[in-house]
Amino acid sequence: xxxxxxxxxxxxxxxxxxxxxxxxxxxxxxxxxxxxxxxxxxxxxxxxxxxxxxxxxxxxxxxxxxxxxxxxxxxxxxxxxxxxxxxxxxxxxxxxxxxxxxxxxxxxxxxxxxxxxxxxxxxxxxxxxxxxxxxxxxxxxxxxxxxxxxxxxxxxxxxxxxxxxxxxxxxxxxxxxxxxxxxxxxxxxxxxxxxxxxxxxxxxxxxxxxxxxxxxxxxxxxxxxxxxxxxxxxxxxxxxxxxxxxxxxxxxxxxx
Amino acid sequence: xxxxxxxxxxxxxxxxxxxxxxxxxxxxxxxxxxxxxxxxxxxxxxxxxxxxxxxxxxxxxxxxxxxxxxxxxxxxxxxxxxxxxxxxxxxxxxxxxxxxxxxxxx
Numbered sequence: 001x002x003x004x005x006x007x008x009x010x011x012x013x014x015x016x017x018x019x020x021x022x023x024x025x026x027x028x029x030x031x032x033x034x035x036x037x038x039x040x041x042x043x044x045x046x047x048x049x050x051x052x053x054x055x056x057x058x059x060x061x062x063x064x065x066x067x068x069x070x071x072x073x074x075x076x077x078x079x080x081x082x083x084x085x086x087x088x089x090x091x092x093x094x095x096x097x098x099x100x101x102x103x104x105x106x107x108x109x110x111x112x113x114x115x116x117x118x119x120x121x122x123x124x125x126x127x128x129x130x131x132x133x134x135x136x137x138x139x140x141x142x143x144x145x146x147x148x149x150x151x152x153x154x155x156x157x158x159x160x161x162x163x164x165x166x167x168x169x170x171x172x173x174x175x176x177x178x179x180x181x182x183x184x185x186x187x188x189x190x191x192x193x194x195x196x197x198x199x200x201x202x203x204x205x206x207x208x209x210x211x212x213x214x215x216x217x218x219x220x221x222x223x224x225x226x227x228x229x230x231x232x233x234x235x236x237x238x239x240x241x242x243x244x245x246x247x248x249x250x251x252x253x254x255x256x
Numbered sequence: 257x258x259x260x261x262x263x264x265x266x267x268x269x270x271x272x273x274x275x276x277x278x279x280x281x282x283x284x285x286x287x288x289x290x291x292x293x294x295x296x297x298x299x300x301x302x303x304x305x306x307x308x309x310x311x312x313x314x315x316x317x318x319x320x321x322x323x324x325x326x327x328x329x330x331x332x333x334x335x336x337x338x339x340x341x342x343x344x345x346x347x348x349x350x351x352x353x354x355x356x357x358x359x360x361x362x
Contacts, residue, residue, distance in 0.1 A: 045263035048326040051281040054259045205284075205325035 027180070028247055029190045029199075029255055037202070041254040049131060049200035049252025052207040056132025059125055065116030071129075074113065078136055086134035087142050087249055090238045092149045099153050101237050103130045103209055104229065121228035127207050131198045134251040141248055142195065144241040153231075157239025160232055166223030172236075187256065193244035194237070196253020207252060210237055258282055260355050262343060267360040268335035276307065276314075277330045278343050280353070286321035302347035305329060309359075310339035319347075335361045 030038065040046050060078055063070045075081040090099040093108075100108065103121070106129055110116045119126045144150070161172045175184065176192035183189065197210040204212075211233045215225035226232045260280040268274050280302075287299025299321065306316045307329075314333045338361045345353045 045261060045277045045279065046328060046330075048279065048281075048328070050261055051259045051279065051326060054261060055281070202324075 026193060026244070026247060027191050028193050028195045028244075028250070030196070030250055030253060032181070032188045032190050033254070033256070037254055037256060041196075041250070047200065047252060047254055049198075049207055049254060052128045052131040052198065052200070053135045053252060055124075055128035056130070056135075059129045060132060065110070065114030067113070067115045069114050071109075078132070082133045082136040084137050084140050084143070086137040086251065087140050088145055090150075090153075090234050090241065091145055092147045092153075094149075098231060099150055099234050099238050101211070101234050102134060103127075103211075104234070106130060106133065122209060122212055127198050127209060130209065131207055131252050134198065134249065137249045138251055139248055141246045142241055142244050144238070144245055150238060153235045154238045154242050156232075157235035157237070160236050161239055165218065166221035168221040170221045172217065192240065193247050194240050195244060195247050196250045196255070198251065199253045199255045201255050203256065210240075258345075258351075258353055260343070260345075260353065262355055262357055264341060264357045264359060266358075267362060270335060270337075270361050272335045273332050274335050274359075275330065275332050276341065277328070278305075278307070278355075279326060279328045280345055281326055282345070282347070282351075284319075284321070284323055284325045284327065288321065300348050300351075302327060302345050302351065304344070304346040306344045307331070307333075308342045308344075309333055310337065311342075314341075335359065337361050 030041065033041070041049075044050050057078075060071045063073070072078070086102055089102040089105065091105070092098070093100045093105075103126055106126065107118060111118055164171045164174075172192065175189050180189050180191040194210050194213075197213070198207045199213070200207045201213070211228055214233055214236055215228070218225040258281045260278065262279075263275075263277040265274050282302050283300060284302065285297055285300040287296065287301075289297045291297050301321055301323070302319045304316070304318060305327070307314045315329065315331045317329065319327060339359060341357045341359055343355045343357070345351065
């Protein structure tokens with residue numbers, strides 16, 4: 001009897017966890033959205049991020065570069081080839097000797113396999129392709145690789161996360177670890193789990209990557225943001241992936 | 257050409273009210289903003305949207321600079337006969353896009 005009751009209680013707690021944040025108290029940005037914005041994200045006919053997914057689908061099939069190859073020429077069906085891939089990034093690249101994020105991997109493939117000219121970081125095409133690839137992992141848990149070579153970079157990311165920066169002398173952790181759920185300038189401070197990147201951000205009126213979001217927060221505390229593609233940003237991404245491990249991916253997410 | 261996402265039920269019964277939704281990628285640059293060097297960014301917005309059902313106007317709209325980027329329209333219509341729904345967006349710089357969707361009415 002007691003045992004049955006315990007099982008029931010555990011089941012109820014698990015259900016409550018599923019409905020509102022993870023059971024361990026972690027909340028995604030989605031949990032902190034207003035009901036209207038949540039509805040916007042849930043409905044693919046309304047979610048503007050799906051425009052980037054549609055654009056990415058066209059780019060996936062478009063032949064490009066000196067070898068006249070498309071992504072589909074090698075990888076084939078996107079749903080089979082790219083499911084779960086975004087959940088594993090940033091990943092350690094043995095040739096380069098440091099981790100790369102999903103956008104950088106796509107660009108690497110474009111340069112080396114397609115023989116195509118590089119796209120500028122945060123270009124509409126690159127963001128669209130990244131959104132399309134990440135969208136294939138929607139619903140899967142973030143699963144950073146347990147690669148020991150990644151560990152020093154994750155440590156560096158953790159240090160950066162706790163490092164006070166800028167004229168406001170604030171560290172990421174002071175808002176997102178110490179004060180999530182409270183407000184800064186009228187907006188709810190999220191815990192900062194990167195589940196839905198690239199996101200459609202209403203403030204940007206466009207889709208953007210995690211690097212763009214990190215840079216926006218850095219200029220928010222009046223620090224000089226690291227340039228796109230900087231190793232520091234990738235280290236932060238690698239740390240955030242560890243911190244958010246197990247939370248479900250919801251790309252393309254809508255955020256305020 | 258801009259990406260447009262249109263959602264219409266593929267089939268409907270005669271007399272049924274169907275929900276139609278249309279989302280299009282467009283920057284909707286207001287013309288009131290300045291660029292990094294202080295020069296005004298030229299206006300680039302959609303001016304008109306219309307949806308026609310077998311040629312008959314179902315919804316028409318005029319858009320203005322206050323409309324956000326990537327405008328989204330949701331409205332309903334009564335399914336009367338099988339045919340095509342034609343969606344048209346027109347805007348600055350000669351922007352014109354037409355999309356058609358087939359609807360089967362039983």
